[in-house]
Structures are given as C-alpha cells and as structure tokens.
Amino acid sequence: MTGEKGEAEEEALSWAPEDLTMEELREGQAAARALEDMLTLSSQTLVHAEVEDLYEEVRQLGQGRFGRVVLVTHRQRGTPMALKLLSKASTTRQGFLYEFCVGLALGSHPGIVATYGIGLETPDGYGFLSEPALQGDLIALIQPKRGLPEAAAQLCAQQIACALEHIHSRGLVYRDLKPENVLVFEPGCRRVKLTDFGHTRPRGTLLRLAGPPIPYTAPELCGPGCRPQGLPIQPSLDAWALGVLLFCLLTGYFPWDRPLPAEDPFYQDFLDWRASGEACDRPAPWAGLSPAADGLLGALLDPRPRHRGLVGSVRPFLGQAWKERAKLEDGEGEGAQ
Structure with missing residues (x-):
C-alpha cells in the first residue's frame, strides 16, 4: 500500500477570486517572504566539511530517491541525531536550502520533527540534522x-x-x-x-x-x-x-x-x-x-x-x-x- 508521490510542478503565487480570498493570498505571500529571508541567511551560514569529520555514522534510518537519512553521533559530544544527506547530482542548492528552512520554521511544534540549525555542504552533497526517530515510520x-x-x-x-x-x-x-x-x-x-x-x-x-x-x-x-x-x-x-x-x-x-x-x-x-x-x-x-x-x-x-x-x-x-x-x-x- 505504498505508492510514489505524483510528480508536480510549482510556479509563483497567483490569485483569482474563485480560487483564493485576499486574506488567503496574503497568508501565502507572507509565508513566501519569511522563507525567502531564511533562505538568504541559511545560505550564508552553511558549514563546509566532510560528514565523517564531525559525525560518526551509526546506521541508516531511511532511504529515498534523492538521499538517505542516517543516525549519527557528534564526535565530541556523543549526541545522537538524524542526518539527512542529499546528493548534489539530484538536488539543487536552492532545493536543499528550501527544505532545510521549512523544517526550521515549523519544527517548534510537538507534532513536527525538530530540525537543528546546522546545514552542511560537502563536495558531493548537502545535509541537515534533526531529532532521530528510532521507532521508524x-x-x-x-x-x-x-x-x-x-x-x-x-x-x-x-x-x-x-x-x-x-x-x-x-x-x-x-x-x-x-x-x-x-x-x-x-x-x-x-x-x-x-x-x-x-x-x-x-x-x-x-x-x-x-x-x-x-x-x-x-x-x-x-x-x-x-x-x-x-x-x-x-x-x-x-x-x-x-x-x-x-x-x-x-x-x-x-x-x-x-x-x-x-x-x-x-x-x-x-x-x-x-x-x-x-x-x-x-x-x-x-x-x-x-x-x-x-x-x-x-x-x-x-x-x-x-x-x-x-x-x-x-x-x-x-x-x-x-x-x-x-x-x-x-x-x-x-x-x-
């Protein structure tokens, strides 16, 4: 009963009276502006390093079309975390930063996985850290x-x-x-x-x-x-x-x-x-x-x-x-x- 997500394409915000009220349009525009600001800041603060220099891989937690999630521990503090790794071959820098920033913006809610404010760029890919779910999905x-x-x-x-x-x-x-x-x-x-x-x-x-x-x-x-x-x-x-x-x-x-x-x-x-x-x-x-x-x-x-x-x-x-x-x-x- 699994099933791949239907592919979709997105464009800019649009408005027509039968589709969106003015209030709904303003909500979307405000969200887009807030994410754009976060993208700019996050782009300037990416950590450039090899993953193994900072974290020790424990085991894989998940695998997808565009990347994988691994359980890692911080080499100095020993803190367990989930590290999502995305390949540059299949993910743009902008796409990675967008997903990272949305996670940061939403992660304070108890029903949403907390994303930590550390974004990584390696020669081959990108990564960001979040709280690990050891019970699976x-x-x-x-x-x-x-x-x-x-x-x-x-x-x-x-x-x-x-x-x-x-x-x-x-x-x-x-x-x-x-x-x-x-x-x-x-x-x-x-x-x-x-x-x-x-x-x-x-x-x-x-x-x-x-x-x-x-x-x-x-x-x-x-x-x-x-x-x-x-x-x-x-x-x-x-x-x-x-x-x-x-x-x-x-x-x-x-x-x-x-x-x-x-x-x-x-x-x-x-x-x-x-x-x-x-x-x-x-x-x-x-x-x-x-x-x-x-x-x-x-x-x-x-x-x-x-x-x-x-x-x-x-x-x-x-x-x-x-x-x-x-x-x-x-x-x-x-x-x-």
Missing part, C-alpha cells in the same frame, strides 16, 4: 487488510491533524502526507511527528500535476477540469490526504488507486454511495467502518475542495468508535509496537 506498523488498532489510529489522527493545523496557520500547505512521512517516537503511536518538507509550499502557489495521480492526490488536481496553468494550492489538499491516510490506518489498504471516476471503479463506487446516502450502497472497502468514521471521512474526502472539511474536523470524532464492534472482536491486534 508509520508504514511499518500498518498491517495489510487490518490497519492499526483503533486506539493507535486515533492517536495518530489527533497528532497529525494538530501538526497540519500548525503548518496551515503559517500560510503553508504540507502536500506530502503519507505513512512514510509520519515518524514514530513511542510505541503504540503515543507520539508521532511529521517529517520531510520538500513538497511544502506557501498557500496559493500554482500546482500542476505532471505525473499520474495516486490515492492521496485530491481530485481537483487530476480531473478533466484542472486548468493547464495549474491550481493555487490550498490546505484542502492536506485534508484530502489526511482522509486517505486515516482510511489506510483503519483498514490497511487504500480506498482507491486514483480519484478518477472514469478510471477507478472503487472511486466511482464511493461517489455513487456518497450521492445516494443509502447504507445499502456502501462499497465493500468501507465495510467494518462505523458511522462516526463514515462522517469523518465523508467530510475530509468531499470531492469539492471548498466544501471539504478542515484537518481539524478530526477533533469532534475522537473517542467515538471508528470501527464496527464485530470487526474489533474478530481478532484485532493489541497494539502497534
């Missing part, structure tokens, strides 16, 4: 066709929604919510944090989907009505991705492969059920979810972005049953370790 805990125990799923939902609200309050949109980017710091998902801010952009940045959509891609980005020049990104994109993620946490699989009714029968079944409002039309993938889960996911997965629930829609549903009791009594695991 959420993808390793999701059991196929079972998901997470309900208590763990609700803990994740609460913390992730809170972190996304913080990101949105800063005029930014996260745009990369998936289990691989949720790091686990305590067993049972008692403490999880968002990481990886390379796709985070100021609200209003024009976005064009350049590759095939994936389950987390909101329908307004991939439908036939999507404008060639792109759509200004909004927090509603993160709300859609949160709905898909919560479905995965509760069931262990995606609700659909792509949100295109002409191409994906599972998505078409969802739209038909939504339009009918009849319990008898419930699609098979939704069996086992409770009415409370239906209500929450129905708000987050509204195909109309302006009618879609905010990420904070999670809050009123916490503490209610999200899985049918028969499903829970059918041997659900005791806890995510």
